[in-house]
Amino acid sequence: MAICETCERTSSDLPSPRVRPPVASRAKYLPGVQSPALSGAVSIGSIDAYIQRARRFPMLTREDEFRLASRYRDDNDVDAARQLVVSHLRLVISVARGYLGYGLPHADLIQEGNIGLMKAVQRFDPTRGIRLVSFAIHLIKAEIHEYVLKNWRMLKLATTKAQRKLFFNPRSMETSSQGLGSTRAAEIAQILDVTPAEVIEMDTRLSGHDVALDGDSDDDEAFAPITYLGRLLGRTVACPRRACACPTAE
Numbered sequence: 719m720a721i722c723e724t725c726e727r728t729s730s731d732l733p734s735p736r737v738r739p740p741v742a743s744r745a746k747y748l749p750g751v752q753s754p755a756l757s758g759a760v761s762i763g764s765i766d767a768y769i770q771r772a773r774r775f776p777m778l779t780r781e782d783e784f785r786l787a788s789r790y791r792d793d794n795d796v797d798a799a800r801q802l803v804v805s806h807l808r809l810v811i812s813v814a815r816g817y818l819g820y821g822l823p824h825a826d827l828i829q830e831g832n833i834g835l836m837k838a839v840q841r842f843d844p845t846r847g848i849r850l851v852s853f854a855i856h857l858i859k860a861e862i863h864e865y866v867l868k869n870w871r872m873l874k875l876a877t878t879k880a881q882r883k884l885f886f887n888p889r890s891m892e893t894s895s896q897g898l899g900s901t902r903a904a905e906i907a908q909i910l911d912v913t914p915a916e917v918i919e920m921d922t923r924l925s926g927h928d929v930a931l932d933g934d935s936d937d938d939e940a941f942a943p944i945t946y947l948g949r950l951l952g953r954t955v956a957c958p959r960r961a962c963a964c965p966t967a968e
Contacts, residue, residue: 765825772807780849787844802839803832806854810835813858820866827862834861 778786789798810831817827838854903917
């Protein structure tokens, strides 16, 4: 599974999705962090109540994060893993919100993102000197991407990495309101190693709008992905993938 993707776009003008069965049971594939306490922390239930509950968990300092990650990595301390997960639930909620344009349930998107977060906690190495958020955001997005891709009948094109870029970001470079012209389509096709016809077909299907990396101006503004990263890393971050520590990231 590719961990990194370029910044995505969404669309509200798409056909109805084919929604798969609930995914909460997939936690069984994460034995390293599975526990009743952790399952309760990431179960969705009422979406509004879940979001309010997630907001109450404090963010971790670098020192606390290192201590908890070391406890989990060295001693398999599940409570430490739980604290790492719940302190990042707001990040998952914010990332998942960016995919609402695909018409899939917000709770399902969050659940998929939570699975990515738990996988990140499993794989996180605190000795590498990077923050968990920088590592986790790519796994969170990867899980949500897979969920979206598996639930759209129209996605015969999105089978390769380059074609997935077309689906999630068909207008990676600014285009006019009239859509892609043949010259622009050829340029993007060359960059992504696909055919101009595939670019035009995907662009026609998706009248995408930006996934707001910096989030909407609402109560979660401080926990939009770009703000969240900036606060944790103590600097301005232009795009989360630049801080990725995952060995498969480009």
